[in-house]
Amino acid sequence: MGFDYYNVLKLNRNATEDDMKKAYKRLAMKWHPDKNPVNKKEAEAKFKLISEAYDVLSDPNKRQIYDLYGEEGLKSFDQAPPPNTNVGASFKFNPRDADDIFSEFFGSGGSDGVGKGYFRNNNHNSYGAEVNRKAAPVESKLLCTLEELYKGTRRKMRISRSVPDDFGKPKTIEEILKIDIKPGWKKGTKITFPEKGNQEPGTIPADLIFVVDEKPHPVFKRDGNDLVVNQKMSLLEALTGKTIELTTLDGRYLTVPVSDIVKPGHEVLISDEGMPVSKEPNKRGNLRIKFDITFPSRLTAEQKSDLKKALSDN
Template sequence: MGVDYYNILKVTRTATESDIKKSYKKLAMKWHPDKNISVNDKVAESKFKQISEAYYVLSDPKKRQIYDLYGEEGLKSGLNDDMGVANTKPGSRFRFDPRDADQIFEEFFYGADSGRGVTGLDLKNIKKAETVENKLSCGLEELYKGSKRKMQISRIVLDDTGKPGTLEEILTIHIKPGWKKGTKITFPEKGNQEAGAAPGDLIFVIDEKPHDTFKRDGNDLVFTKRISLLEALTGKTIKVTTLDGRNLVVPITDIIKPGHEEVIQNEGMPISKEPGKKGNLRIKIDIKFPSRLSSEQKSDLKRVLGGNRGDD
């Protein structure tokens, strides 16, 4: 059949005139290039043209009948209203001019005699219901590995008579590795609906739960390890369990000074915009000094460390 106008308009082949109008209204509002500024212009223009062409054919009983019987080729070949006799009159064959899309939109929303042009200003002034924002709390492990969440939502919708009701839906949210607090996931027109307005958007905002072991600093992970003064002077092997369950062994053989930070490359959080790359793991060393020393201990320390007085 070639182009499937029913599929483009998201209606069945038994759709009524009302079904076709309702679907065109929803899709045209979604894909009009002046309104849909979040999508690539060429993508929006192509979608809008397809929707307009599908409505142009299916909203006309004669064109729809020809299309149902003979498909797109039947329209293009110039079949006349008698269904079967080719019309050879010049210019009579079906051809949809992309420029007609705006005219169809204008007539549908404003009426053929309204005299209003479809400008970007007109479309941006079309009322839209208020956006709904929900917080989505995620653990650090989830933001490290990524996950798929099923979220049940409840929103207000209007029936054909304009009466409000409640609709429950389950939305799937794909959380990508490396997403940060404040990242927004938008579901266009999945918010509440109100009379005389397009449905509002639904937005989930990522929030990050505190973690028992790690703190996040941008793309880095910070792990604080407390060691004794003796370990700081003689060396220490530090073990870290990563967010994906691996065990890292980090030997430190040099004398550890207060404020020391051991950096492990590429063991931090995934960088969502650069797949395959990660930040760093920074191990901060907190040295526990003894609260008191006996006279004997002090004498021992002076004997052992006395020769290092001139060192920094």
């Protein structure tokens, strides 16, 4: 059984010339190999069949014989002309080049740069010398809280992007992307979704890249894999001691007793209470507590005398 050219072009047998042109334009743009870099072989086969169907049905002589004898009869036609037709006795079927048909229909440059000698460049079997241009990647910030980067989470991002329809005109489609944020990811980490960006006719879609950025935290500041917290302390507390209470990024209650005298620039370091190390899941940075010692604005004579007594060398 031969091919049903009407079915190939999604037409009925009463289709007009205008119907055929519209069908060919839509299908040729959809299945041209330049627009289908992922499934090249399938696209090439469909594109050649679409071109062949249009070549036959758009030619009155070929269409008459095809309607009578089908595809196999058309290609092996060596009979006398069918009655009530105007087909010449010397008719012989010569298939036209798919690339020539496309160029004739859309112009020598194709449509929006699609199809410049695709088949002709490589004996009709595979891609020619033309290589599709890929659109520049599109980057977008992904703002994350310090809690999200500490514990990890899944974010769902709704995106809108522009792609060409079957006629090469831009249309907007929406999609939801899932991003698994790993514990310990740092500012500047990139998550790439290949070919999920905008696409222009004749190009490979752009990659969509999300770049991690950190939202400021009211208590903690990140320094590499360490967490830093600034703690205010009075001069009295610096000399006599204080218990610091903190809520960690994963909601735990942390009590840190400070009994040593706190001097300017002093830090308390608590190991394994910092950020997770993304490449070493069981390892964490440190928690560093820095102190801001508040001095009194004035002292009474009695307070000064008491301090002298308390701090003088005996």
